[in-house]
Each structure stands twice: as structure tokens, then as C-alpha cells.
Amino acid sequence: MNSSSDLPTSDSPPPQTAAAQQQMPAYSQQITQAAEILRAGGLVAIPTETVYGLGADAENESAVRKIFAAKGRPADHPVIVHLAEAQDMHQWSFDIPKCALRLADCYWPGPLTMILKRSPKALDVVTGGQETVGLRVPNHPVALALLKEFGRGVAAPSANRFGRISPTLATHVRQELGDSVDLILDGGASQVGLESTIVDLTGEQAVLLRPGAISVEQLQAVIGEYLGDPAENQTRASGRLQSHYAPRAQVIVVEPIELRSTIRRCEDAGQRYAVLCDAPIAKAANVHTAHFYKLPADPVVRAQRLYIALRAADDAGYPILIIAHERDPANKDAAIWDRLQKAAAPRD
Missing domain, CATH: 3.90.870.10 (DHBP synthase)
Structure with a gap:
């Protein structure tokens, strides 16, 4: 890889x-x-x-x-x-x-x-x-x-x-x-x-x-x-819009099991993309040709690094960012999941 x-x-x-x-x-x-x-x-x-x-x-x-x-x-x-x-x-x-x-x-x-x-x-x-x-x-x-x-x-x-x-x-x-x-x-x-x-x-x-x-x-x-x-609750507050925290690129959030097929669709369409996920997920999906950013598996460190990763891939000019993220069963990644969903939401 x-x-x-x-x-x-x-x-x-x-x-x-x-x-x-x-x-x-x-x-x-x-x-x-x-x-x-x-x-x-x-x-x-x-x-x-x-x-x-x-x-x-x-x-x-x-x-x-x-x-x-x-x-x-x-x-x-x-x-x-x-x-x-x-x-x-x-x-x-x-x-x-x-x-x-x-x-x-x-x-x-x-x-x-x-x-x-x-x-x-x-x-x-x-x-x-x-x-x-x-x-x-x-x-x-x-x-x-x-x-x-x-x-x-x-x-x-x-x-x-x-x-x-x-x-x-x-x-x-x-x-x-x-x-x-x-x-x-x-x-x-x-x-x-x-x-x-x-x-x-x-x-x-x-x-x-x-x-x-x-x-x-x-x-x-x-x-x-x-x-x-x-x-x-109707109170307006920061971060409550459907689309937010978004890079210029289109963000696609997938389950780890969907990563390989998502990459294949991009490649078949001739689209440039970057992959953001942890190393075991990338290895399992056989990620070889795409530019790859390793997101830490630990939720605390992943939160620290998420925006840096998004910016780095975005600044490299990729039109598509594929993020493979496996939800934490104890919901310890609620904040990360919220930001990923908003980054991937349709934009006006």
C-alpha cells in the first residue's frame, strides 16, 4: 500500500x-x-x-x-x-x-x-x-x-x-x-x-x-x-445546518466494507480521489493507487487530526474525498460522525 x-x-x-x-x-x-x-x-x-x-x-x-x-x-x-x-x-x-x-x-x-x-x-x-x-x-x-x-x-x-x-x-x-x-x-x-x-x-x-x-x-x-x-429544538446555533465543515471536494462517507467498491466506481469513471481512513481498513480494501491519508483509529486522536486530513487532501486538489469510517458501537465518535455527515451533505 x-x-x-x-x-x-x-x-x-x-x-x-x-x-x-x-x-x-x-x-x-x-x-x-x-x-x-x-x-x-x-x-x-x-x-x-x-x-x-x-x-x-x-x-x-x-x-x-x-x-x-x-x-x-x-x-x-x-x-x-x-x-x-x-x-x-x-x-x-x-x-x-x-x-x-x-x-x-x-x-x-x-x-x-x-x-x-x-x-x-x-x-x-x-x-x-x-x-x-x-x-x-x-x-x-x-x-x-x-x-x-x-x-x-x-x-x-x-x-x-x-x-x-x-x-x-x-x-x-x-x-x-x-x-x-x-x-x-x-x-x-x-x-x-x-x-x-x-x-x-x-x-x-x-x-x-x-x-x-x-x-x-x-x-x-x-x-x-x-x-x-x-x-x-428550534434554537439556531453554530453547526446546526445540514451542510457544514465542508472542503471544496465532494465528500463520500462509506462503511469500511464499501471502500473497495466505491474506489472502483471512481476509477471506472476516471475520477481522481483521495482515501482517508485508518491503515487496517486501507489494507483490507487493497488501496494502492490513490493518495492515502492515514486517519488514526483512536477517536480522540482522530478528532485532533480530522480537519488537518481534510484540508491536506483538499489542498492537493482532489475533487473527491472518500472517507471510510466505522461507527463506534459505544457512540464515542458522535462528534466525528456528526462532522463527517455534515461535510458529506448536499450543498446549496
Whole structure:
């Protein structure tokens, strides 16, 4: 089985936030500069443990609108407000349920976004005109240092063109947004690699709106009850559209047993393609001629590497990306499966 030299094949995880923590003295001048840019109404790309965010002063309407312009984001699509500390949620929301406080104690800082009832502080441009606001405290030393230096909430969706693959490296932000960002803080590779879990806590029953590193089981253990049906929830939130997290190429997601026949159909049609899967699946399917990206089998490491793999294959110019993924019977790959389905969904 041959692997392409222009696609990375390492199974090693990206640098952890501890590495960024050790380099924090070198970031101090940039963090001061970034805070000044935010105060002046500019845009800063911020590393978090999930993905890189495109940040603006959440209390500055014109600054937040720059996010929408840079991303090509629909005006009614809400953005998440990032906070320095859990106690700051009381400024941005009211009637906070006790389960939200328990979740904050357990998972903030961390990859969890909570949808709560908005306070007057939350602007319509941030909430998409809804009576709710998404809040989270990120778990990355650079992001936290900036939030503390800035002293206000930062509105920050992912730092990419709307609907495209979220960036997990600073180079991804440069490729996507270029000069539309005033400053890019390079905090290394994102440790989680997928966007935060989003849970809506504004109704009678908590509802998972987007799966992420914090699982349903973890949420339910803290909340103390089963989560509601997301299909019945009308709250607009990041990542809820059918097509999202998509490369330019057509994405085909198949069961491992279908990989060989899918490749054969592409070859019979004379179509160029790349294959993304783990090594045993590729070997079983006898993948020889296609450019091949080895996705790690472990769900945690696969999540860290998924967007890097999608971008690498996409940047190599393949019009078709075939991803062979075997669902985890314990549903530990819920976030990965969600992103794959959205990347493969029909596009407008």
C-alpha cells in the first residue's frame, strides 16, 4: 500500500496546550497588542483547545459585523461569546439554571458551550436576534490570557469562511481569511480539533445541539436527566445546518466494507480521489493507487487530526474525498460522525 508524500501520515497528536503555556512569556507582547486591536474594533484570530476562533469585542456591534463580513456568515447565525471566567456568565445571561452552574464547575474552562437566556448585554448581532446567548470559557492559555487582558467578552466563531473546514492551525486561518484579520495569535495545533459541544439549557429539558468532546453521557451525569430531542429544538446555533465543515471536494462517507467498491466506481469513471481512513481498513480494501491519508483509529486522536486530513487532501486538489469510517458501537465518535455527515451533505 503506497501513501502519498504530499499528505501527512503521522499518528502523533498535535502539541498540547502545555507547550503554549511554557511559551507564554513570548506571547505577552502579542496579547497586549491583540487586546488593543479588540478595543479598537478589530479582529483577532484566537487559538482555543477546540479550533481557532475569529474574535471581536462582543459589546461592539460594528466589530462583530466585521466577523460576519470576513466569514461570509449569514446575519441571523448567532456567534458564541468567550469569557475569561465562569462567573462572567452572570453578566451575559439571567435566570441561569442550577445545572448550568454545575456544568461550568465541571467543564469550564473547556470545550462546552451553554445556550442560556440572554441579558441586555448580549447584542442582537451576537444572538442572531434570538432571546438566547451561547457562552463558553475556553481551555487554552493564550485565549485565557487574552480574555483576561481584554477584560470583556469576545465573540468568536471559527476563523474560516462560513461552511468550510474549521482551522486547527494558525496557517489554516491565514489561508482562509488572509488580510481580513488584523492579528493571528499562533497557539499551536488545537488539542481537541473539533468544535465545542453545545447544549441548550433554556427550555424545560436540556438539549444537545452539537456533539463534541463533552459527551451526552457526561452532560446527563451532571444535569441529572436525559437530554431532549434536538429535532424538536428550534434554537439556531453554530453547526446546526445540514451542510457544514465542508472542503471544496465532494465528500463520500462509506462503511469500511464499501471502500473497495466505491474506489472502483471512481476509477471506472476516471475520477481522481483521495482515501482517508485508518491503515487496517486501507489494507483490507487493497488501496494502492490513490493518495492515502492515514486517519488514526483512536477517536480522540482522530478528532485532533480530522480537519488537518481534510484540508491536506483538499489542498492537493482532489475533487473527491472518500472517507471510510466505522461507527463506534459505544457512540464515542458522535462528534466525528456528526462532522463527517455534515461535510458529506448536499450543498446549496
